[in-house]
Structure formats: structure tokens, C-alpha cells
Amino acid sequence: MGKQEKTLDIQSSIAVFRAQHKLTQQQLAESVEVTRATISAIEKGDYNPSLELAFKLARKFQVKIEDIFTAEEIKK
Amino acid sequence: MKKLNTFILNYLKWGFLGIILIIIFQVNVQSSEASSLLQNVLFSGTAIFAISYFLSTCYFFISLVCSTNFRERILTQVLRIQERDEREQLISYKAARLSLLSSIAFCTGLLFLSCLNVNLSNDPALAKGERGVINFSVETTNFLKDSKPPTSVLEKEKNLKMSSTKKDFVKYSGLPFGDSTTLTLILLWQLLSYQLFKKRMKLQ
Numbered sequence: 001m002g003k004q005e006k007t008l009d010i011q012s013s014i015a016v017f018r019a020q021h022k023l024t025q026q027q028l029a030e031s032v033e034v035t036r037a038t039i040s041a042i043e044k045g046d047y048n049p050s051l052e053l054a055f056k057l058a059r060k061f062q063v064k065i066e067d068i069f070t071a072e073e074i075k076k
Numbered sequence: 077m078k079k080l081n082t083f084i085l086n087y088l089k090w091g092f093l094g095i096i097l098i099i100i101f102q103v104n105v106q107s108s109e110a111s112s113l114l115q116n117v118l119f120s121g122t123a124i125f126a127i128s129y130f131l132s133t134c135y136f137f138i139s140l141v142c143s144t145n146f147r148e149r150i151l152t153q154v155l156r157i158q159e160r161d162e163r164e165q166l167i168s169y170k171a172a173r174l175s176l177l178s179s180i181a182f183c184t185g186l187l188f189l190s191c192l193n194v195n196l197s198n199d200p201a202l203a204k205g206e207r208g209v210i211n212f213s214v215e216t217t218n219f220l221k222d223s224k225p226p227t228s229v230l231e232k233e234k235n236l237k238m239s240s241t242k243k244d245f246v247k248y249s250g251l252p253f254g255d256s257t258t259l260t261l262i263l264l265w266q267l268l269s270y271q272l273f274k275k276r277m278k279l280q
Contacts, residue, residue: 034161041163050162 005076012069015043017061043044081139081146084132091129098122106261155270171273179262186258191215196246 009076020026025043029036032053041047058065101122139146151157159165195211 035164038163042158047163047166053162 007076008071009074010048010069010071011045012042014039014057014068017063018043021061025067028057028060029058046056078145081143084135084139085150087132088129088136091125091132095129096127135219156265167274167277170277171270174273175266175270178273179266182265183262186262188214190258196245232240 014028018025023031025039027038029039033056034053038047038049042049052064054069058068059067096177101118107240121177139186140150141147159168191214193215197211198210
């Protein structure tokens, strides 16, 4: 019928990196200056972080942003 | 200025207890017949306290309207607005936006109700086949203090009053609230809608 909208489904692997670095959500949150709830929301996929926060997280884990966040195109 | 504001806030907060004590004291003084020197001194003291409390209240409300910093400090505490990071800022923004839109819709509804007149009456004395009168009108003259309904409405009402058998089923003329009630309703609506939308945003 109508046009199918394409959106980006952003998924993060913060939980994996966090486990590798043996960090709790609270410790990671403090190091990137956000609340624990925000880290939890990003891990669950409920919240997409800003570019600034994404860079902070990438620097914290010493990886590229693309290694933490992956974007998959989905049709609605 | 900040120190003065903090002092006034604390004075209002803790002074409220004093106001309650004054009321209790006044009741006791009125009930007891004998008036001593101590009572007179206490009475003067409480009067000075009550006046200073009233002046502080005036200062509080004027500052709330005029001072941006003071307003920010007080209302963020009252509304429990938390903006510790970007996610909470986003939640706050979305909740404030939804709250504003719903408040405008609510105010528009109240304005419409304040202008609406409805009259549903049964009058057997009317012409054959007509049993009653349904009258809907929207008053636009409510903004003026000495507003009068249009002449046609007045004439109709006069005619209706002349028939003694007329019985009103529904008579609604304007919003049945005082101005302060309406303002309180709008304030409550804004407070509640903000909290509700904030919760909803957090759940999403």
C-alpha cells in the first residue's frame, strides 16, 4: 500500500566489552560520566547514545565506535 | 542574593510551624478571659512574626515569577526534574513537550467550556407539537467584565420566563468554577501530566 520506511536498528555490544574489562555498570557509568540507568538502557537497546557518549565509550574500551555499535537497516 | 533566598526559603519552611502555633495560641487567648502582660507581649510578638512571614511569602512568589535562577532551583525540586546525563535530559525534554501540548489542549477545553451555554427546558405552553426548547450558544463576550448576552438570547429568555409552566432540565451557563479553581486545576494538570509522561518515557 504505502511506502515502506527504512530505519536503522542500532545494537551495542557494551555488555560484552564491559565483561571483558571486568567492569560493573556503575563503574563504567562513572568513567563516562553518565548514570547507571543510562548504561543499562544502552545495553538493553532502549536508548541510543549521542555521538559524544559513543566516542567516550569507544575510548574507554580502546576500540572503534563500529566495534561497539552496529547498525542494521530494517524495513517497517 | 542567593544567601537571602536560602534564608527566606528556610524561614518559610520552618516558619510554617510557627504559623500553626500562632493559630493555636490565638484560639487559647480568645477562650481565656484573663489577659496578662505576658499574653500582650506574646500577642505583639506573634503579630510581628505573622507580618514578617506574610512579607516573606510575597517575596517568595515575586522571586518565583521574576528570577530565573530562583525559579529553576525551586521548581526543579518540586517537579523532581533530574538531568544528570543526556538520557535524562531527553526524557525531561520529551515529558515537558507532551505536558505542554496536553496543557494547551486542556486550557483550550476549559476556554470552550467557559464560553458554552446550554439550556434544555420543557414548556407545554409553547406552540402545538413543540414540547420543549433546546438552546445551545457560545458566548464570546465572557472576556469583558460587563458582558451581556446578545439581545436575541435575552428576548428568548424573557419569553420563556413569561410561561409559568416552563421547567428547566439542564441549565448550564459557562464554566462553574471560580478563577482560582481554574488556575489550580491547570497547575495540577501540568504537575501531574509532567510526572506521568516522565514515567512513561522511562518505561519506553
